Amino acid sequence: MQGVGISGGGEGSASGSMSTVSREDNLVLSSEDSSCPDETELELGLGLSLCGGGGGGGGGGFRVKQASRGGQYARILTAKDFPSSSSSSSPSSSSSASSSLSRANVTAGVKRNADSVANSSSQVVGWPPIRAYRMNSMANQAKTIATERFNPTFDKNESKNAVAEKNNIGCYKDSGNAKRSSLFVKVNMDGTLIGRKVDLNSLGSYETLAKTLEAMFLRPTSSMDPRRTIVHENGIMTEATRPSKLLDGSAEFVLTYEDKEGDWMLVGDVPWGMFLSSVKRLRIMRKSEATGLAPRIERGNERSRSKPI
Amino acid sequence: MESELKRFRNSPNSEELTRRSSFPDEVIERVLSLFKSHKDRSAVSLVCKDWYNAERWSRTHVFIGNCYSVSPEIVARRFPNIRSVTLKGKPRFSDFNLVPLNWGADIHAWLVVFADECPFLEELRLKRMTISDESLEFLSVSFPNFKSLSLLSCDGFSTNGLSAIATHCKNLIELDIQENGIDDRGGSWLSCFPESFTLLEVLNFANLTSDINFDVLERLVSRCKSLRVLKVNQSISLEQLPRLLVHAPQLTELGTGSFSQQLTFPQYEELESAFSSCNNIHTLSGLWDVKAIYLPALYSACTNLTFLNLSYAALQGGELAKLLRHCPRLQRLWVMDTVEDKGLEAVGLNCPLLEELRVFPLDPYDEEIAHGVTEAGFIAVSCFCPRLHYVLYFCRQMTNAAVATVVQNCPNFTHFRLCIMNPRQPDCTTGEPMDEAFGAVVKTCTKLQRLSVSGLLTDLTFEYIGKYAKNLETLSVAFAGSSDWGMQCVLEGCPKLRKLEIRDCPFGNKALLSGLEKYESMRSLWMSACNVTMNGCRLLARVMPRLNVEVMKEDGSDDSQADKVYVYRSVAGPRRDAPPSVQTL
Numbered sequence: 001m002q003g004v005g006i007s008g009g010g011e012g013s014a015s016g017s018m019s020t021v022s023r024e025d026n027l028v029l030s031s032e033d034s035s036c037p038d039e040t041e042l043e044l045g046l047g048l049s050l051c052g053g054g055g056g057g058g059g060g061g062f063r064v065k066q067a068s069r070g071g072q073y074a075r076i077l078t079a080k081d082f083p084s085s086s087s088s089s090s091p092s093s094s095s096s097a098s099s100s101l102s103r104a105n106v107t108a109g110v111k112r113n114a115d116s117v118a119n120s121s122s123q124v125v126g127w128p129p130i131r132a133y134r135m136n137s138m139a140n141q142a143k144t145i146a147t148e149r150f151n152p153t154f155d156k157n158e159s160k161n162a163v164a165e166k167n168n169i170g171c172y173k174d175s176g177n178a179k180r181s182s183l184f185v186k187v188n189m190d191g192t193l194i195g196r197k198v199d200l201n202s203l204g205s206y207e208t209l210a211k212t213l214e215a216m217f218l219r220p221t222s223s224m225d226p227r228r229t230i231v232h233e234n235g236i237m238t239e240a241t242r243p244s245k246l247l248d249g250s251a252e253f254v255l256t257y258e259d260k261e262g263d264w265m266l267v268g269d270v271p272w273g274m275f276l277s278s279v280k281r282l283r284i285m286r287k288s289e290a291t292g293l294a295p296r297i298e299r300g301n302e303r304s305r306s307k308p309i
Numbered sequence: 310m311e312s313e314l315k316r317f318r319n320s321p322n323s324e325e326l327t328r329r330s331s332f333p334d335e336v337i338e339r340v341l342s343l344f345k346s347h348k349d350r351s352a353v354s355l356v357c358k359d360w361y362n363a364e365r366w367s368r369t370h371v372f373i374g375n376c377y378s379v380s381p382e383i384v385a386r387r388f389p390n391i392r393s394v395t396l397k398g399k400p401r402f403s404d405f406n407l408v409p410l411n412w413g414a415d416i417h418a419w420l421v422v423f424a425d426e427c428p429f430l431e432e433l434r435l436k437r438m439t440i441s442d443e444s445l446e447f448l449s450v451s452f453p454n455f456k457s458l459s460l461l462s463c464d465g466f467s468t469n470g471l472s473a474i475a476t477h478c479k480n481l482i483e484l485d486i487q488e489n490g491i492d493d494r495g496g497s498w499l500s501c502f503p504e505s506f507t508l509l510e511v512l513n514f515a516n517l518t519s520d521i522n523f524d525v526l527e528r529l530v531s532r533c534k535s536l537r538v539l540k541v542n543q544s545i546s547l548e549q550l551p552r553l554l555v556h557a558p559q560l561t562e563l564g565t566g567s568f569s570q571q572l573t574f575p576q577y578e579e580l581e582s583a584f585s586s587c588n589n590i591h592t593l594s595g596l597w598d599v600k601a602i603y604l605p606a607l608y609s610a611c612t613n614l615t616f617l618n619l620s621y622a623a624l625q626g627g628e629l630a631k632l633l634r635h636c637p638r639l640q641r642l643w644v645m646d647t648v649e650d651k652g653l654e655a656v657g658l659n660c661p662l663l664e665e666l667r668v669f670p671l672d673p674y675d676e677e678i679a680h681g682v683t684e685a686g687f688i689a690v691s692c693f694c695p696r697l698h699y700v701l702y703f704c705r706q707m708t709n710a711a712v713a714t715v716v717q718n719c720p721n722f723t724h725f726r727l728c729i730m731n732p733r734q735p736d737c738t739t740g741e742p743m744d745e746a747f748g749a750v751v752k753t754c755t756k757l758q759r760l761s762v763s764g765l766l767t768d769l770t771f772e773y774i775g776k777y778a779k780n781l782e783t784l785s786v787a788f789a790g791s792s793d794w795g796m797q798c799v800l801e802g803c804p805k806l807r808k809l810e811i812r813d814c815p816f817g818n819k820a821l822l823s824g825l826e827k828y829e830s831m832r833s834l835w836m837s838a839c840n841v842t843m844n845g846c847r848l849l850a851r852v853m854p855r856l857n858v859e860v861m862k863e864d865g866s867d868d869s870q871a872d873k874v875y876v877y878r879s880v881a882g883p884r885r886d887a888p889p890s891v892q893t894l
Contacts, residue, residue, distance in 0.1 A: 126405030
């Protein structure tokens, strides 16, 4: 039925994230009962009255039995479901296991378990209030834009050549980059609260990956707005000419990834393609914590060793 | 006749008017036909019976804000000479999937009545109505003079219906299809315009996604010499666009197709040259998948631009800045939040005449990465655009101080729609509720007609609204308030309130029932996911017979809860076409 569309995520993390939003102000959402007068008060002899029949004789109110709809499942969240920020939080949405609202306040730097929130599970039906038409139109654009952000050199070179060419390339209806599926994985860095996502399919190699991540996490300005360093007005990417620190083991951080079996591995040991097929997410780990991971092979040597995965 | 007209004009004294009770109707009608605004006309019709009659005979355009507030029979009977009808159907929250698909607002019953009583109907403008292909076909054959069809945010039809319109409406001058839930079955509808057809002035099919036959379009554009509005869909490429433009230099509104094709240099020059001959364009939109390097081709057409719709073009701030330098006369600007604060600074610097700004989010669900616009961008625009009076702003953070600054810079807001995308998010620097922000808005902006609130809000916000927003007509509230008191403040305090829509707020029966008589002076009330119960609704319905009280329940919800409530005044009584999920009390 239209309207019951909270995409499932199954996490009940709503309470956790909500409570940290609060300051001590008890001004919010008190689960006061004032808004819910005792139902019996209103039963006063009312039955269903069709509009227009103003004079309906009151006598002997009967209550029309609603057809019972079965047990509770996946219902629309109501105001009651949102725990108030104060300690008098209402019981968490126990009944709606398949719906959750995660509203971590980004600016308050709420620490989040990397696993606790998938994008889809945090959506409330009809919010933000954007027309369905626009949502559908933008769904594809958003993906493409994100891809372009991490690979602007590709875009710029292509278009430059194209304009200079004499050949008629012909028209294609795709967006700026050629259609390819994207492989977005999360990247978290020890000591940084907010994670990032990269589209591994838009990077061609470990080198590009490392440079991209460095630009995101390690440059001082980039921690505020990494894209400024990556995309200038003319779409020219400022490329770091220094060798990437993350791969050669010289920085205090190392780049690791979690593979399909749940093991944490050092990035760079296996061929790029194999890496793409087994990576689930990335983590920039402090060197001190990276004990027990397999030792690195020196850069420059052939990576002949194939790691059993 | 003319001397009588002069005497009429020179003697507004009501005594004299009553003496002239046998004043010829034709004269009054002639005079009254000069009144265009439907508010004026309503006032005129209340003066006396003669004027009521004169007014109804001379009325050519009817605006019906809620299709269920009146029946088509009543309308047709009262206004036999209407040529143009504007109808709005579903509650606004249906745009956000909060209303069941088969809820109603079907145009067909109206068409049937009008075909009988007002066959000279020329114009139909629908918003949030359901219209089927059969209805479109019926329309196209029942009204020989039909000229204008505009569908915004409607559903229920496919491109087959458009085929019928193109085929049968010999006098069509406007076909405007915007943001509808249309079933796009292909572009063959465009080929249904006869080759002899030349009258088209407005063609907007930006809504559709499938390919159309470009040759057919090109021929159509070239033979319709009066075409002034052309908005094509994404299937039209940058290479094809110049071929359309050269046939229509008289265009005043242009919606481009996709703006991302890779062009050769000669093709780019052709594009640039085509735009340079379009000196009359004041509205520009489209620009899907825009590649910024091609934007300079547009510059020459931007000199007289007053409305630029970049809401589907994901531009960066710098790219926007470059474009805006060529748009000095811009009054209305819609952008995506990819331009960020830097882009908004550029807006302020380049567009001093700006009156309306809308900022849409590229990816509303993107929580992890902090993108988009912030309070800084908002302030930047307000600093340099004193004429700003309409804003729609989607953001992820805001502060009370920023909003206060904005309204201090721009006290003339009539429409203030701020959407902080995380529900219940407090001021991002102080952690306090956003009450003071909206307090500042209503205190400073005395002309405020429309307000949408967001962020962490207590009843204080609504106290402010009730106390200060004396011109407020439309209020949208979500995830806000602390108790019934909030809603009561609004209902008791805003004399001009017409539309109130509320979702996910702790307002219950007490609040609902505090507005009894008020609802009869309003167009409608929507409350969903609040604390209203079925009994509260029944009581309301019982006490106020001239209101329709409709309840929609969710599957599996508590029997006593009224999950979604829609209350509206009506002279047509309860509606008979409600689906089973909608209960009229």
